[in-house]
Amino acid sequence: MNREAFDIQPIGRFYASSAAIRRPREIICFSYDDQHIFHLGDSSLRYYYPPQLPADLNRGFDTFQKLEDTADEHLDALLETIAALEKETGKQCEADIITWRGMMTKILTAPFDDMNGFEMNATCFQGTIFIEENNSYKNEQKRKQQQQRMPPGMPSQDLMAYWGYKFETISVLDKTWDAATREEIEGREDLVVNNNAQYCSVARTGIGHTKLILGGEVDASTLSPVILPNLRKCASNRKLAVWDSKPDRKEDPINWVELKTSAEIRNDKGMLKFERKLLKFWAQSFLLGVPRIVVGFRDQDGIVRRLEEFETANIPSMVRKSGRGTWDGNICINFAATFLDCMLHRLHMICLLSAH
Numbered sequence: 001m002n003r004e005a006f007d008i009q010p011i012g013r014f015y016a017s018s019a020a021i022r023r024p025r026e027i028i029c030f031s032y033d034d035q036h037i038f039h040l041g042d043s044s045l046r047y048y049y050p051p052q053l054p055a056d057l058n059r060g061f062d063t064f065q066k067l068e069d070t071a072d073e074h075l076d077a078l079l080e081t082i083a084a085l086e087k088e089t090g091k092q093c094e095a096d097i098i099t100w101r102g103m104m105t106k107i108l109t110a111p112f113d114d115m116n117g118f119e120m121n122a123t124c125f126q127g128t129i130f131i132e133e134n135n136s137y138k139n140e141q142k143r144k145q146q147q148q149r150m151p152p153g154m155p156s157q158d159l160m161a162y163w164g165y166k167f168e169t170i171s172v173l174d175k176t177w178d179a180a181t182r183e184e185i186e187g188r189e190d191l192v193v194n195n196n197a198q199y200c201s202v203a204r205t206g207i208g209h210t211k212l213i214l215g216g217e218v219d220a221s222t223l224s225p226v227i228l229p230n231l232r233k234c235a236s237n238r239k240l241a242v243w244d245s246k247p248d249r250k251e252d253p254i255n256w257v258e259l260k261t262s263a264e265i266r267n268d269k270g271m272l273k274f275e276r277k278l279l280k281f282w283a284q285s286f287l288l289g290v291p292r293i294v295v296g297f298r299d300q301d302g303i304v305r306r307l308e309e310f311e312t313a314n315i316p317s318m319v320r321k322s323g324r325g326t327w328d329g330n331i332c333i334n335f336a337a338t339f340l341d342c343m344l345h346r347l348h349m350i351c352l353l354s355a356h
Helices: 076-089 101-112 135-147 157-171 182-186 268-288 312-322 329-355
Strands: 021-032 038-040 097-100 120-125 128-133 198-207 210-217 224-226 240-242 256-263 292-298 303-311
Touching: 021 076, 021 210, 038 076, 076 097, 076 198, 076 210, 097 101, 101 128, 101 210, 101 268, 101 329, 120 329, 128 135, 128 329, 135 157, 157 256, 157 292, 198 268, 198 329, 210 268, 210 329, 256 268, 268 292, 268 312, 268 329, 292 312, 303 312, 312 329
Parallel strands: 097 128, 097 210, 256 292
Antiparallel strands: 021 038, 021 198, 120 128, 198 210, 224 240, 292 303
16 A cells, blocks of 8 residues: 655744635534534524633533534535535535544644644545544544543543533523523523534635635634724723624624633643643634634632633734744644645545546
């Protein structure tokens, strides 16, 4: 079997101004309901509203309705959604690559992520490359991770994973704030956590010369701070927070927010660890055009005591200014652009050879 390698090191060869980026723009969406049943549309869209603090992320762990994700769902939901758009518009969705956002996140962060490996399957059809994660490899890595023993006094990996889903549950509403009752807002800590329901955005974007269509889960829509024209002369002249789901024009950016948890930073070692987590936080949000990330900082017992908001676009410069050299956003983008060019060329050559 022919094998071809693409070397990550030395990463210095990717150090330059970043390759051209096409701003992600949502072209269609789909949802999974509480039973993880697929639906076209935004029925599972949620709206961010800050939780009450302190918040105990352990509550409800025994009733967690966890998504069973060992089965291989391939690209089925993404392709069904794209097919619906093509039927609606009468036009083919042209792209060099169609894949899940998670797959591109792994590629984008590869220069600085030496802890997590991955395998992917790629298929060429009508000039487009369709990429999915190798499910067997993914499940094997999960199995190995679950077998790792946690240090004494540390919570289990299952519980820490639950903390993230609990934080999302207490931070969102299924309707806009002005339409929600006080009981709905204040009763979120008592809700059963169910990660089967998901809102998934399908966005058109590009890195370097490669045109991409990506699908991925988005946590919530958030407040849009604007000054209304007829209220510009109000005494404070401050920006007024206005609820919005999505803009009327598809060309306009959407005020998405990504919700994350992280251990409270107590020393330099904790800051170094957090900066490494920011790599994945940034990549996930950058690829789908999510402008803001809200992090709930928790203690070792899973109690969130403070929130901090990060602008996705500012995270690379924030990490660079810290001087620790944990990662570089421009290197990630240039690496991804070069790797995608190489992969596309190689796969198209294989397709041409197999056609003869």
